Amino acid sequence: MDERDVTLLKAISDLETGSPEKLHEETDIPVSTIHYRLNNLREAGVIENDLYDIDLEEFGLGVTVVVEVFADYTGSYRDFGEKILDIEGVTQAYFTMGETDFIVVAHLTGREMVERLIGDFERIEEVDRTNSTFVISTLRDSHRVLQSYSLDTLVDELAED
Amino acid sequence: MDERDVTLLKAISDLETGSPEKLHEETDIPVSTIHYRLNNLREAGVIENDLYDIDLEEFGLGVTVVVEVFADYTGSYRDFGEKILDIEGVTQAYFTMGETDFIVVAHLTGREMVERLIGDFERIEEVDRTNSTFVISTLRDSHRVLQSYSLDTLVDELAED
DNA sequence: TGTGAAATTCAATGGGT
DNA sequence: ACCCATTGAATTTCACA
Secondary structure (H helix, E strand, O other), rough: OOOHHHHHHHHHHHHHHOOOOHHHHHHHHHHHHHHHHHHHHHHHEEEEEOOEEEEEEHHOOOOOEEEEEOOOOOHHHHHHHHHHHHHOOEEEEEEOOOOEEEEEEEEOOOOOHHHHHHHHOOOOOOEEEEEEEEEEEEEEEEOOOOOOOOHHHHHHHHHOO | OHHHHHHHHHHHHHHHOOOOOHHHHHHOHHHHHHHHHHHHHHHOOOOOOOOOOOOOOOOOEEEEEEEEEEOOOOOHHHHHHHHHOOOOOOOEEEOOOOOOOOOEEEOOOOHHHHHHHHHHHHHHOOOEEEEEEEEEEEEEOOOOOOHOOOHHHHHHHHOOO
16 A cells, blocks of 8 residues: 555545546546556455445554543533544544543554554643543444444334324 | 435445445335435435435434443453444444453434443343443544544555555 | 436446557 | 546436326
8 A cells, every 4th residue: 555545545535435536636646547546455455345434454543542531621612622633543522421521532553653642632731631441352343333223223213204 | 214215224334335226136226216315315414425424413323322341251352242243223342451341332313222222231141330421412423534634644654665 | 206218427447558 | 557448337317107
């Protein structure tokens, strides 16, 4: 995986499309090369399916960390939340009830990057304390939430009429 | 959103494709109707983009819960993990270091379903204790992990050659 | 609102550089 | 890795149930 592959995958994420034409406009990579590259990335297992879901392990973001953030901020939690979302690698951020203020999930390249992440959190002035939990093994990280439901349950719960 | 819409969205998740032809094979919904339905779901904001990412709030799975699971099991964590993955609504499940054994994220329809979920956990014999945290507001739940990184960082960290 | 058939646009493929 | 020509699939349109 070289710079071009990374650029291509990043463009897919940003533009939220797999259209070769649009990816070409964004990246200046020729359309036929986009096909060529995407096929290779599929074969390598980086791109998992027709929906361009990415295998984070194969891509190189195989390290997952869950961080609980305890903070003392004035103003709305949304404004403070922006500071959390600015940290690179934060893929989920929840404002929660109970003991914790925020729960954050981050996907990273390695241990060095975990250190950087924790540092980024501690560097936010309103943050009192963080509690980081290292993920040893990801049993499931579903890109497709509906897979964890049976059709029957979904229909019962959500279908109108 | 009626039963047909739900069936269609579930088929997209299961087959991991947006191909009208394959969705037709799975659901028996005529191809032109699939287009018609998908357009409506796009307009309604249930389908967010070309990659068929789903807006869980719009779809009706707007309630998020984070559950820490403490368990006393014999054998491998993977075998035990299967029991966690069997619970409907579990979209992420991590086996972790530190105080917690497992951290689980679930997406649900409402408070009633939260009760069912907690019950499902408590019903697993090896589970000693659970600690559930209710999400008040989702600041980010990224379907596209790469969006939280700059291209520069990704290239620096992951590009070879 | 849903469906089928035809017309058009776009993506995928393969040979050649 | 790239371009071009061909094939094939997806999308749009519209007439009609």
